[in-house]
Amino acid sequence: MRIKRLRLAGFKSFVDAADLRIEPGLTGIVGPNGCGKSNLLEALRWAMGENSPKSMRGAGMEDVIFAGTESRPRRDFAEVQILAEQTGGEEDEELEVVRRIERGAGSAYRINGRDVRAKDVALLFADAATGAHSPALVSQGRISAVIAAKPGERRQMLEEAAGISGLHVRRRDAEQR
Numbered sequence: 001m002r003i004k005r006l007r008l009a010g011f012k013s014f015v016d017a018a019d020l021r022i023e024p025g026l027t028g029i030v031g032p033n034g035c036g037k038s039n040l041l042e043a044l045r046w047a048m049g050e051n052s053p054k055s056m057r058g059a060g061m062e063d064v065i066f067a068g069t070e071s072r073p074r075r076d077f078a079e080v081q082i083l084a085e086q087t088g089g090e091e092d093e094e095l096e097v098v099r100r101i102e103r104g105a106g107s108a109y110r111i112n113g114r115d116v117r118a119k120d121v122a123l124l125f126a127d128a129a130t131g132a133h134s135p136a137l138v139s140q141g142r143i144s145a146v147i148a149a150k151p152g153e154r155r156q157m158l159e160e161a162a163g164i165s166g167l168h169v170r171r172r173d174a175e176q177r
């Protein structure tokens with residue numbers, strides 16, 4: 001799977017609609033402190049189904065919604081859209097994943113315009129080895145975390161990189177039935 005475009009509105013500091021094209025290869029995000037670099041990576045993770053507010057640096061999930069500034073009122077919703085290309089099949093398939101959160105109403109997910117569960121989105125990305133915890137997303141402090149990781153944690157990282165963590169999700173699911 002290749003992510004081609006990231007669009008966000010009302011997410012954290014990105015109060016106005018932002019539209020980013022992601023070209024093939026390695027993408028780096030540069031800019032002054034506090035300009036929103038980490039917020040962009042968090043937007044990607046969030047749309048992939050990240051459900052821990054802490055890993056979004058918030059107390060609750062609604063903290064991802066633009067909270068307002070002196071000159072601009074807060075927003076009531078945040079929306080992030082990922083446009084990707086599913087490669088490897090007979091034909092490349094276009095994929096659109098949207099997550100939206102509204103104050104007091106929680107999150108809703110759509111895949112190609114269809115309402116789906118959070119779990120469907122998580123599985124979609126887990127299988128493509130690009131999930132919210134994917135090693136393909138190198139966030140602040142991640143490099144030193146890999147170096148300092150315990151063997152078990154490092155194994156988890158390798159499994160994510162090898163693309164087999166989707167199998168674990170499915171196995172846990174089957175065991176619970």
Ligand code: ATP
Pocket residue numbers: 011012013031032033034035036037038039040063064065066067068140
């Ligand atoms: P650094 O170089 O220090 O790592 P950065 O470019 O990664 O900085 P971010 O951490 O992405 O910056 O952005 C931080 C900014 O986002 C802060 O100014 C913070 O106030 C703002 N911010 C975070 N959440 C919200 C929110 N819900 N509403 C409005 N602004 C927000």
Ligand code: MG
Pocket residue numbers: 037038039140
């Ligand atoms: Mg940062």
